[in-house]
Amino acid sequence: MMNTNIALSLPVLIGMIAISAPYSALAQNSPDELPSKLRLNGSETVRAFGRGGEAARLSTLAILQEGKNVALATVIDPDGHLLTKSSELESEGPVSAVAPSGEKLAATILARDPKNDLALLKIAPGKAIPVNWGNPDNLSQGNWVAAMTYEADSLIIGVISATRREIKRRPGVLGVTLDPNDDPDELGVAIDGFGPNSPAQKKGMQSGDLIIRVQSTEIKSRRELADQISQFDPMDEVKIKILRGEEGIPFIVTLNYKSNVFDMLDRNQRMSGKTSKRKAGFSDVIQHELPLTPQAMGGPLVDLQGKTMGINIARADRVTTFALPATVAIKAAVELKKAAANDSQ
Amino acid sequence: MQELYRIQLTALLFAISISNGKLTANDKPAHPVFDKAAPESTADLIGIQKQVSSVLEQAKQATVCIVGNGSGSGVIVSEDGLVLTAGHVSGDPGTKVHVVMPDGTKLEAESLGRSAAADSGLVRITEKKKHPFVDIAPPATLFQGDWIFAIGHPGGFDKERGIVLRVGRVIHRSTNTIQSDCKLIGGDSGGPLFDMQGRIVGIHSRVSKKNEQNYHVTVRAFKRDWYRMLAGEVVTIEDSYAKVQRKGGFLGVKRIAHSKGVQITGIVPNSPAAQSKLRAGDVIRAIDDKKVESLNSFRTLINQHGPGDKVLLDILKRWEGGTKKVEVTLGNRNDFLPAKKPAGAGR
Numbered sequence: 001m002m003n004t005n006i007a008l009s010l011p012v013l014i015g016m017i018a019i020s021a022p023y024s025a026l027a028q029n030s031p032d033e034l035p036s037k038l039r040l041n042g043s044e045t046v047r048a049f050g051r052g053g054e055a056a057r058l059s060t061l062a063i064l065q066e067g068k069n070v071a072l073a074t075v076i077d078p079d080g081h082l083l084t085k086s087s088e089l090e091s092e093g094p095v096s097a098v099a100p101s102g103e104k105l106a107a108t109i110l111a112r113d114p115k116n117d118l119a120l121l122k123i124a125p126g127k128a129i130p131v132n133w134g135n136p137d138n139l140s141q142g143n144w145v146a147a148m149t150y151e152a153d154s155l156i157i158g159v160i161s162a163t164r165r166e167i168k169r170r171p172g173v174l175g176v177t178l179d180p181n182d183d184p185d186e187l188g189v190a191i192d193g194f195g196p197n198s199p200a201q202k203k204g205m206q207s208g209d210l211i212i213r214v215q216s217t218e219i220k221s222r223r224e225l226a227d228q229i230s231q232f233d234p235m236d237e238v239k240i241k242i243l244r245g246e247e248g249i250p251f252i253v254t255l256n257y258k259s260n261v262f263d264m265l266d267r268n269q270r271m272s273g274k275t276s277k278r279k280a281g282f283s284d285v286i287q288h289e290l291p292l293t294p295q296a297m298g299g300p301l302v303d304l305q306g307k308t309m310g311i312n313i314a315r316a317d318r319v320t321t322f323a324l325p326a327t328v329a330i331k332a333a334v335e336l337k338k339a340a341a342n343d344s345q
Numbered sequence: 346m347q348e349l350y351r352i353q354l355t356a357l358l359f360a361i362s363i364s365n366g367k368l369t370a371n372d373k374p375a376h377p378v379f380d381k382a383a384p385e386s387t388a389d390l391i392g393i394q395k396q397v398s399s400v401l402e403q404a405k406q407a408t409v410c411i412v413g414n415g416s417g418s419g420v421i422v423s424e425d426g427l428v429l430t431a432g433h434v435s436g437d438p439g440t441k442v443h444v445v446m447p448d449g450t451k452l453e454a455e456s457l458g459r460s461a462a463a464d465s466g467l468v469r470i471t472e473k474k475k476h477p478f479v480d481i482a483p484p485a486t487l488f489q490g491d492w493i494f495a496i497g498h499p500g501g502f503d504k505e506r507g508i509v510l511r512v513g514r515v516i517h518r519s520t521n522t523i524q525s526d527c528k529l530i531g532g533d534s535g536g537p538l539f540d541m542q543g544r545i546v547g548i549h550s551r552v553s554k555k556n557e558q559n560y561h562v563t564v565r566a567f568k569r570d571w572y573r574m575l576a577g578e579v580v581t582i583e584d585s586y587a588k589v590q591r592k593g594g595f596l597g598v599k600r601i602a603h604s605k606g607v608q609i610t611g612i613v614p615n616s617p618a619a620q621s622k623l624r625a626g627d628v629i630r631a632i633d634d635k636k637v638e639s640l641n642s643f644r645t646l647i648n649q650h651g652p653g654d655k656v657l658l659d660i661l662k663r664w665e666g667g668t669k670k671v672e673v674t675l676g677n678r679n680d681f682l683p684a685k686k687p688a689g690a691g692r
Contacts, residue, residue, distance in 0.1 A: 007431070007433045007464075007534060007550070007551050008417070008431070008529055008530065008531050008532065008533045008534030008535075008549060008550065008551055008552060032489075032517065033489075033516050033517045033524070034489050034490050034514060034515065034516045034517065037383070038382055038383045038490060038514070039513075039514055039516065039526050039557060040512065040513045040514060040526045041526070041556075042383065044382070044383035044384075045383050045384055048383070048384040048385055048386055048387065048389055048390050049387065049390065050386065050387050051387075052387065140398065141398075141401065141510050142394055142397045142398045142401055142510060142512070143394060144390050144391075144394055158511075158512070159394075159397075159510060159511070159512045160510075161509050161510045161511060162506045162507055162508075162509045162510070163505065163506055163507045165505045165506060166505075267531055268499075268500060268530050268531040268532070271530055271531065271552065272530065273554075287506065287509075289510075289511050289512075289528060291528060291556045304387045304390060304391065305387075317499075317500070317530055318528055318529075318530040318552075318556075319499050319509065319511065319528045319529065319530045319533075320499070320509075
């Protein structure tokens, strides 16, 4: 792998990368570096987390869908109820869970909570130990926390890194770029390009197409189009009518996450490796620095005493992971169980 | 020569720490974890956590966001608003930028010099008021394996989120660069890396792909180019290592660092200093109205002059009290050097 050093200021223009050539020599690993086992996430340091880490291990399950690790889950009661990150389970298809013992278990999706991006799963009772909830109000910046990595086989540690807060909703996107010289008084807005993973392009829209209608609303300006689309969430299906030459063509487009479509253009996201598709729209999150992958969301975040302070809900970038506070998760679990009971009646 | 350079640098930083009114000895914080290769228990981890939280608030008060060509971070190191940052954040000397305080207050500021070799840079807040600041650690006090913490404004200023903390260890250290496992991203550039006593030990500069490849400019790199950067110069890689240019002017004082300049500890017989009746104990505060901030700046200011040049010294009189201005005609350095031994002799 190339050691490309990237300067860390935020350029005004997206896509302007300052590659600092003179420094590349300094980035080479050298034999006089601190041994791996002694680093922040080295084996010796992680071992010091002790029974707190053991608690995380015992209550974390790996979740697989179509044979792939897609998420972790948190065991919330002795009956076999689990919470996980809903948007990582893309289909309603069969789910399996791997218990801390290594035993592979069948799991079913009982209910979903789009607001908190949680899903309630069920496995056979008595297969894993429920978490011991803690009070996230007692957490401060700098407190040690830990969680399991995505195959639920090792612990990773770090600190609470910033203030607990709301992360505002980010609407879904079509993945189009628009003609900046479009006449706002004429019917329609011209598409002049597509994001790297554009749902509109996948459905067959083309550069030069005029978007003339969203649902039943006629569109004249770029502003009107943005206002209409931003009312919808990622994964919502939206009716779009375009004009190609003389021909009007209807489309139904499933909007996507902005991060999924345009992240390739965002320098900080490129520095971050894979991040969660959904990383916004949470009423309350704890921010920490654990370098977890998107498939490690859904597991418990524990403190040094092994109390579960929250459930990891989004990998946002290289330095940021969000967890739903335990209080939010507990409340959501009650509602999800109610919804599941209503469904089964 | 090498040895001398090192000693002078240390003395220079000692002077700064005294002037800030704090004793900065090289001792580590008391908790036993700081003597261990790695933490062994939750008690050890709590030791680190407590030490960080004891200095975190003060560190955050002095940490700023710098908005100019994009967004970076920085840290205030003097009451009058001098800010350390990365060279690629401060940009061209004289650039008008804004410094955003942790509460969101925006202050006018201006880029001073930077070093292309080390990626160090300086910014001066131009609004006159007393600013919160933190101390810079002496250069030779940070070692591989030391626990450290990084703060900054990753992704730009966000008042609700606040300043973001990362904790880690020194993985590798060279003259210009510290490598750590304190994870950084765009917007962190120029932000401070702290030791466990809450002193600045580095400035965030760049990353490679791995979580353990985060690079910070050393304090030593800042100090090496300090006066050039203060003067608004862009220091190139070649400049940075070039020998200090000497024009041969000679004053004839032995000296140590002092909070108000450099203090004379001895006078070379028959030198211009002796003829001007300077005395051991006197403090040289300024040369030609330029403040003597350290041993290094004293040397730089004298070396600009050749034999026969007149310089105006501003002296704080140790014995009589008060100050005086003394004009001195510099001598020729070569006349006062000890005679060299013939090569190969005197073994």
